[in-house]
Amino acid sequence: MTSGTPRLEMRGVRKAFGATIALDGVDFSVAPGEVCALVGQNGAGKSTLMAVLSGVVRPDSGSMMLEGQPYAPREPIDARAAGVAMIHQELSLAPHLTVMENIALGLEPVRRGLLQWHEMRDTARRALAQLGHEEIVPDAIVADLSPASQQLVEVARALASGSRVLVLDEPTSSLSHGDVQRLFELLERLKSQGMAIVYISHFIEEVQAVSDRVVVLRDGRNVGAGRTRDMPADAIVQLMVGGEVEALYPRSPREPGDVLLELVDLEPGAATLSLRRGEIVGIAGLLGAGRSRLLRTIFGLESVRSGRIRVGVYSGPASPAARWDQGVGMLSENRAGEGLASGLSIADNLTMSRLEELGPGFLVFPSRQASAASRWVDRFAIRSSGPAQAVGELSGGNQQKVALARLLHHDVDLLVLDEPTRGIDVGSKAQIYAVLDALASGHAHEPPQASGTGGEPAIVADRVAVGRPRAVLMVSSYLPELLGLCDRVAVMCRGRLGPVRLASEWTEHSLLMEASGAKAG
Amino acid sequence: GGGQDDDRLTIAVIPKGTTHAFWQSIRAGAERAGQELDVGVIWRGPLREDDRASQISEVEGFITRGVSGIVLAPLDEVALALPVAEAQRQNIPVVIFDSGLKGGDYVSFVATDNRKGGALAADHVASRLNGKGKVILLRYAEGHDSTSQREEGFLEGLASHPGIEILSSNQYVGTDVEGAYNRSEAILSRYRDRDGSLAVDAIFCVNESSTFAVMRVLQDHGWAGKTRFVGFDASDSLVKGLAEGHIDALVVQDPVKMGYLGVKTMVSHLRGEPVEKRIDTGVNLATRENMKDPGIHALLQPDLSRGTP
Amino acid sequence: MRGDTGVLLGLLLVALIFGLLIGPRFFRPANLELMARQTVIVCVAALGMTMVIVSGGIDLSVGSIVALSTVVTALLLRMGMDPALAALGALAAAALCGTVNGLLITRLRVVPFIVTLGTMLLVRGAAKGLAEERRIEAPITWLNGLLRTARDGNLGVPAGVWLTIVLAVLVAGVLGYTRFGRHLFAIGSNERTARLCGVRIDRRKLQVYSLSAAFAGLAGVLEFSRLAVGDPTVGVGLELDVIAAVIIGGGSLSGGKGTVLGTVAGAAIMAVIQIGCSQHGLPNWVQQIVTGIIIVIAVALDRWRQAPTR
Amino acid sequence: MRGDTGVLLGLLLVALIFGLLIGPRFFRPANLELMARQTVIVCVAALGMTMVIVSGGIDLSVGSIVALSTVVTALLLRMGMDPALAALGALAAAALCGTVNGLLITRLRVVPFIVTLGTMLLVRGAAKGLAEERRIEAPITWLNGLLRTARDGNLGVPAGVWLTIVLAVLVAGVLGYTRFGRHLFAIGSNERTARLCGVRIDRRKLQVYSLSAAFAGLAGVLEFSRLAVGDPTVGVGLELDVIAAVIIGGGSLSGGKGTVLGTVAGAAIMAVIQIGCSQHGLPNWVQQIVTGIIIVIAVALDRWRQAPTR
Numbered sequence A: 001m002t003s004g005t006p007r008l009e010m011r012g013v014r015k016a017f018g019a020t021i022a023l024d025g026v027d028f029s030v031a032p033g034e035v036c037a038l039v040g041q042n043g044a045g046k047s048t049l050m051a052v053l054s055g056v057v058r059p060d061s062g063s064m065m066l067e068g069q070p071y072a073p074r075e076p077i078d079a080r081a082a083g084v085a086m087i088h089q090e091l092s093l094a095p096h097l098t099v100m101e102n103i104a105l106g107l108e109p110v111r112r113g114l115l116q117w118h119e120m121r122d123t124a125r126r127a128l129a130q131l132g133h134e135e136i137v138p139d140a141i142v143a144d145l146s147p148a149s150q151q152l153v154e155v156a157r158a159l160a161s162g163s164r165v166l167v168l169d170e171p172t173s174s175l176s177h178g179d180v181q182r183l184f185e186l187l188e189r190l191k192s193q194g195m196a197i198v199y200i201s202h203f204i205e206e207v208q209a210v211s212d213r214v215v216v217l218r219d220g221r222n223v224g225a226g227r228t229r230d231m232p233a234d235a236i237v238q239l240m241v242g243g244e245v246e247a248l249y250p251r252s253p254r255e256p257g258d259v260l261l262e263l264v265d266l267e268p269g270a271a272t273l274s275l276r277r278g279e280i281v282g283i284a285g286l287l288g289a290g291r292s293r294l295l296r297t298i299f300g301l302e303s304v305r306s307g308r309i310r311v312g313v314y315s316g317p318a319s320p321a322a323r324w325d326q327g328v329g330m331l332s333e334n335r336a337g338e339g340l341a342s343g344l345s346i347a348d349n350l351t352m353s354r355l356e357e358l359g360p361g362f363l364v365f366p367s368r369q370a371s372a373a374s375r376w377v378d379r380f381a382i383r384s385s386g387p388a389q390a391v392g393e394l395s396g397g398n399q400q401k402v403a404l405a406r407l408l409h410h411d412v413d414l415l416v417l418d419e420p421t422r423g424i425d426v427g428s429k430a431q432i433y434a435v436l437d438a439l440a441s442g443h444a445h446e447p448p449q450a451s452g453t454g455g456e457p458a459i460v461a462d463r464v465a466v467g468r469p470r471a472v473l474m475v476s477s478y479l480p481e482l483l484g485l486c487d488r489v490a491v492m493c494r495g496r497l498g499p500v501r502l503a504s505e506w507t508e509h510s511l512l513m514e515a516s517g518a519k520a521g
Numbered sequence B: 001g002g003g004q005d006d007d008r009l010t011i012a013v014i015p016k017g018t019t020h021a022f023w024q025s026i027r028a029g030a031e032r033a034g035q036e037l038d039v040g041v042i043w044r045g046p047l048r049e050d051d052r053a054s055q056i057s058e059v060e061g062f063i064t065r066g067v068s069g070i071v072l073a074p075l076d077e078v079a080l081a082l083p084v085a086e087a088q089r090q091n092i093p094v095v096i097f098d099s100g101l102k103g104g105d106y107v108s109f110v111a112t113d114n115r116k117g118g119a120l121a122a123d124h125v126a127s128r129l130n131g132k133g134k135v136i137l138l139r140y141a142e143g144h145d146s147t148s149q150r151e152e153g154f155l156e157g158l159a160s161h162p163g164i165e166i167l168s169s170n171q172y173v174g175t176d177v178e179g180a181y182n183r184s185e186a187i188l189s190r191y192r193d194r195d196g197s198l199a200v201d202a203i204f205c206v207n208e209s210s211t212f213a214v215m216r217v218l219q220d221h222g223w224a225g226k227t228r229f230v231g232f233d234a235s236d237s238l239v240k241g242l243a244e245g246h247i248d249a250l251v252v253q254d255p256v257k258m259g260y261l262g263v264k265t266m267v268s269h270l271r272g273e274p275v276e277k278r279i280d281t282g283v284n285l286a287t288r289e290n291m292k293d294p295g296i297h298a299l300l301q302p303d304l305s306r307g308t309p
Numbered sequence C, D: 001m002r003g004d005t006g007v008l009l010g011l012l013l014v015a016l017i018f019g020l021l022i023g024p025r026f027f028r029p030a031n032l033e034l035m036a037r038q039t040v041i042v043c044v045a046a047l048g049m050t051m052v053i054v055s056g057g058i059d060l061s062v063g064s065i066v067a068l069s070t071v072v073t074a075l076l077l078r079m080g081m082d083p084a085l086a087a088l089g090a091l092a093a094a095a096l097c098g099t100v101n102g103l104l105i106t107r108l109r110v111v112p113f114i115v116t117l118g119t120m121l122l123v124r125g126a127a128k129g130l131a132e133e134r135r136i137e138a139p140i141t142w143l144n145g146l147l148r149t150a151r152d153g154n155l156g157v158p159a160g161v162w163l164t165i166v167l168a169v170l171v172a173g174v175l176g177y178t179r180f181g182r183h184l185f186a187i188g189s190n191e192r193t194a195r196l197c198g199v200r201i202d203r204r205k206l207q208v209y210s211l212s213a214a215f216a217g218l219a220g221v222l223e224f225s226r227l228a229v230g231d232p233t234v235g236v237g238l239e240l241d242v243i244a245a246v247i248i249g250g251g252s253l254s255g256g257k258g259t260v261l262g263t264v265a266g267a268a269i270m271a272v273i274q275i276g277c278s279q280h281g282l283p284n285w286v287q288q289i290v291t292g293i294i295i296v297i298a299v300a301l302d303r304w305r306q307a308p309t310r
């Protein structure tokens, strides 16, 4: 426990974006040597609060104190200069620059007008070593790194700037299990050195493992706070969603039907797999194992090197356009870069793959587009001002729902999902699990979110999936959801897909062992 | 004329461009006539110099505005014929100057005899070279009536001198000084001897901007004065070049007179007096020897004051 | 959402200013028609450019294509071809240039700026070569009346202006209400997303560059209608005017944004300034300064109106 | 990493082709010097443009600034000012234009394309107004010798060429080894990130546009040195040449990429083509076609070489 004045204190912070009130008088504080977790549903206002803290967004009202002094950053540089370091939810790196330049960006060492490359390299090396990742070369170009390494570079930047307050906004969303452990050890160390740390995450286990205190936001307001050890997981979740979440992983009876996807020795991926209607098959693996590449190859976004691939009655490789026609839809892991066109409206994004039935012939009527979209906005409880709102203005979780709804609008038979719940809150996760279960089984069941005070309509799973069962192939780095939701699971390791086994034959431990290549059988 | 707001005549004078000294002299002449005859003169070049479409827009604008008459130096003998015919239909008379126009929808044509200008240059070159030598003709730009007549006049004039070899006559140097400098430098460099001197006996340029650009090239390479260089039109720098011997001769028109007569003819026509269909404003050859003669001097350094002389 | 309110206000403002300066005769029908007539060439080319810019591309070759189109029309007419066929021939030649643009962009994966910079020179050279470096005279036909004021019929508005209006409505429809149009927005907004969603990007790009060039070809036919000669040197720098019209009208060079109404208003603003300055008797250089300032102000107003409150 | 190998190979190739066509005299020192001299003006302006393009911007006003700079130099010389001071005055006027660009871009948040399109017109108008729409004659001074071949001293290379080389080295140093330079790359690569990391974006942009304009001003002084007059109509369309030089040299219009060596080679390629075609006696239109094709091929080769293997 800490004593004295908090290092950072925010009082009555309000911020509205047009009609959306993102923050409605939020209080928040964090003390030196404390890890304070900030949790809440998608769109609760967590990122906005931190944007206010780091000078990216100016609040409409409210005050901030940093070590007892009034603090009002006008630009991000003011926050950095005051010792507030931030790891943003969306990757923010300059892809053309080297690792060390990204780490030093804004605070480059200069002597007599010239950059001190050696100093820069040393700083970068030290920060990366602190993370246990000496293998990332300071001179490498960031664009050439894998997403996981890029995330690590961002963490290193926050460490290297010598800050007093460190904010991590979902830092683990693309980190591997081992890296998460290392990050936690590091946070412990920084804490003992007196750093004040704000930790934002949708993973309650992480919050419980790392934080001293939890602050819960809902709809831009404080709805609860307390010492972590006094707050069991259900209590946190209950505060977040304003009600109870039952049966996180629902499971209706599923009856496997005809084979929808068959892979034989497909390269890249060395994949042999067959997927039937009415099945959910999961793929586990460490970051960079090649799971995304396998999915992209199946979907025609990358070329098949060898092997056989068959979708329904169609064999052989095909373009993404042809895959959609064959009843296959894909959800990308890279939401901002590939999954969604952030400048376009929800309606445009949702209907992009299938404009055919929105008007006669080659015509598309915007009104039909909007009404088709608003159906999904309602069913998925997407927090927005309507189907005409630009996707870029939604919170991360709501964006993910738009991306997933596209597949349902297209009414595909085979869903290829890459990290479908990345950055999504518990409540929404439960909803998405319910949808996937309903899709696979072809049966409706009770909406998972019962009596809610949050006022948000639940995804109405029974109306999402009527009729025939579908097949789902999903990649996830979150093992509980693979084990909870899938019928069968395979592990990918170093670019090779292992055998597919029943989910009940796996445990988290055995999955991890196999994924790291240390399996014993 | 069209719907005028007051009784004073308003005459629009539309040159091909505005920056050449030649057009400045035209302007001075036109405005002098305006003062003398008490008519309003509006001077407006095309927005993009040497752009036919832009000049057509100007003519159309003045037709719609309803000026009393238009005095025009057409950038193209065909393209400007349609708007001029349109002006005629709207009862706005047009006087053409400097360059010709197809068809006869105009009141009068006030210009130099350009072919004769080219021939004057050819005769001068032939006599200076004693009928023997290598000559380059640098053309101006594609599709310009007045300059292509000068080019043809020059080539016709030299055709009667079998001893004169024409090294190059198909290169256009373009309408801007900068481009003309680059292109002529590249063309001339081809005829550079091992010792750096120029293996060309005479060069002819057909307008002021290209003459100026080529003079600069000759000066920069130390070729000036060593090659017979004949240009067209006058400006301060060209006259200086003539005096220093960097230019051998200049074919000079009388732009002040052209501008003056253009407006005067229009006013006469508007006042119901008969006017001639073709008015020649004369062309002369200025050399170092005759440049001090009062007649030639007035052409080389015209009096640009706007008032009555 | 609507990116074109700003530019419409700007147009109104500019027209009012000149109306005050010049007096009511600025708004006489003959003058309005003059503005319409002087806008159409930029306008028609800008309709095609709007589609290109919406898809995140750019086409610098339109000025040269306009020149080529005037040359081809003149050559075909001189060969004694029917005027309608000659115009079609010019459109076909222009569309071919656009197809070359599209093929280079999609096959060689070179950015549109460079490809069309290259074809800008190439097509200009081809036009000059075809015309043997001079302008081509052609017999006067009804083509030359396209932009002439019809004293009877047509409600006193030249046929070319009607044609432009019809085309503008068509293009607006295509952008807003067809799969092709929505795909252009998708590609311009995020090409990778469009690909993921099964949009056939290469095909769409090929189509949009061909279409844009065909519009430039039509602009060339209209230009020929005014010039009455095939002029290989016409339209130098026209591409900048055309692009400016689209951008003033709310289009974004990074793609995904642009409206036909905005583009037309953008082109109209420039025509109003030109005619206003000319009729007020301002010298060219004043006109250039005024145009420059107004372009910046129009777009600034628009951005400021849309700026997020922060 | 290196985006300029392709363009260097391209330069070599083009030079070889013309060497074969024209014979060894194409490579005589006098001819090489001619090429160097004809490259410098585009080159100097392109050095500034490289920085702008690296930062993800664009500057269409350079052509007009060159014109303004020749006019200012001539006017100051005519007032009897010392040539060095006159040149400085021109640089200052040019830098001022750049500062206006920068202020408009950062304060009004209008995209650089529009702002500089506006100032392109504005500055051109101002140059014409200053010069009263005519060419300003000025006394001949040592300024006019800057691009003259020195027969003695200077190793036979004009002072202006030396100046350009020194500046190129300087700019390369600035881009690679100073905070300013790396910030430009960061801004061009990801402006949001640069802002989040505390790069003062507005200040950097102001600096880069002023600097780019100052380079254009210097190009104007060199232009004046050749023309010996202040010509407000000079440099129309120059901006496209300058941008093309940067892009051929490996720069990217979406920012974050560009090298000085590449830019210089890009400018040289265009000069070689121009001079080669002229000296081979090819008509202008063939030259334009060749330039167009080579621009596309040079960039295509480069992209193809760098393409990821998939």
Ligand SMILES: Nc1ncnc2c1ncn2[C@@H]1O[C@H](COP(=O)(O)OP(=O)(O)OP(=O)(O)O)[C@@H](O)[C@H]1O
Binding pocket: A017, A018, A020, A021, A022, A040, A041, A042, A043, A044, A045, A046, A047, A048, A049, A089, A383, A393, A394, A395, A396, A397, A398, A423, A425
């Ligand atoms: N720039 C913006 N313009 C309009 N609305 C915005 C903007 N940024 C955020 N919002 C809105 O503010 C609300 C809070 O968003 P915020 O990103 O803070 O949520 P979050 O708690 O971080 O959610 P997540 O867990 O999904 O990241 C959301 O409703 C979002 O749509």
Ligand SMILES: Nc1ncnc2c1ncn2[C@@H]1O[C@H](COP(=O)(O)OP(=O)(O)OP(=O)(O)O)[C@@H](O)[C@H]1O
Binding pocket: A143, A144, A145, A146, A147, A148, A174, A285, A286, A287, A288, A289, A290, A291, A292, A293, A294, A333, A477
């Ligand atoms: N941009 C890149 N440049 C170079 N190598 C890359 C890049 N992206 C991925 N890789 C490599 O390609 C291989 C497969 O990566 P892929 O993204 O498919 O893995 P993954 O298991 O899906 O990981 P993730 O969970 O991050 O998506 C890995 O070896 C990875 O390091």
Ligand SMILES: [Mg+2]
Binding pocket: A046, A047, A048, A089, A169, A395, A396
């Ligand atoms: Mg967030």
Ligand SMILES: [Mg+2]
Binding pocket: A291, A292, A293, A333, A418
């Ligand atoms: Mg992946």
